[in-house]
Amino acid sequence: MADTPTLIEQAFSRLRRDVLIGSLAAGCRLKIEDLQDAYGFSSSPLREALSRLAQEGLVRADERRGFRVAPISLVDMADITRMRLMLDVQALADAIEHGTDAWEAAIVAAFYRLEKVEARLEGPTVLDEGWSSLHREFHMALIAASPSERQRAWSASLFDQAERYRRYSSTHRKGSRRKTNEHKRLMEATLRREVKIASGLLREHILGTQRNVESGLKALGQ
Structure with missing residues (x-):
């Protein structure tokens, strides 16, 4: 119990x-x-x-x-993004180096759950709490094999800080940013152990979140 x-x-x-x-x-x-x-x-x-x-x-x-x-600002979001690029990309590279078959299976399972939920949703997926939880699980599964517990914890914290911005800015989003294809390419490159490609895809994924949030914040006059 x-x-x-x-x-x-x-x-x-x-x-x-x-x-x-x-x-x-x-x-x-x-x-x-x-x-x-x-x-x-x-x-x-x-x-x-x-x-x-x-x-x-x-x-x-x-x-x-x-x-x-904590207040919302473009400067803070830019700092969160900068730190995610420093920590998450390296954590993914380390995970690819150390990951086991069980790690790969966990990534595939997390992607499958996320894909199934996203396929049923309409509108900005960030507003759905279930999707957001599965989205977090997928990203944490990617870096789960990183040997640094501290790095994994910091990455998780920064992911959540970015999530607050995603939710805040989504109320003024003009369109939905479907991420299934991005996640699929990221998963496939990771499973092939292609560090350079996977790192580049994750970097663009994080920057895409920043651009999307910035657009929403500007619409709100932030």
Whole structure:
């Protein structure tokens, strides 16, 4: 039987989800009293959860003003992209070098689940929480064989920070950016162990997300 999550873990999970999907809007003040009423946790687990979110860059802490959801900006998105290009591309190359048959099978399975869900969706897929979760699973499967646990964790955190931008900007997106073909090419190059091609495809995939988000943010006047 799995261990029951602690109150801190429960608070962290719920707050994190609401920041990522935009229920807690960018820049909004996070008052402990209001969060207690909304989530039903005491102040101690909420403060610890907010501190953990601040470490991930999703929340900003100020000793005098408390906590706020991290603001949205083109500069911040560009920095997230720059860091993803530094970490994710190398993590993929390392995973290709060290990956086993089980790693390959996990990538194929993650792609299959993502492809099946995307085929059923209409409109901007980023708005669908189920798709977003499977999208994350696919990208994490790609780098799962990287021997650096720290690098994998940082890549996952940056992916989630980019996801917040994708969701925020999608409300003003003019068209859907279907990603199945991009993901398929990336998967196939990875499974063929073609480091240079796979790295280039991942780099373009990340930059494509930045361009898409920038277009949405500009439409919002950011």
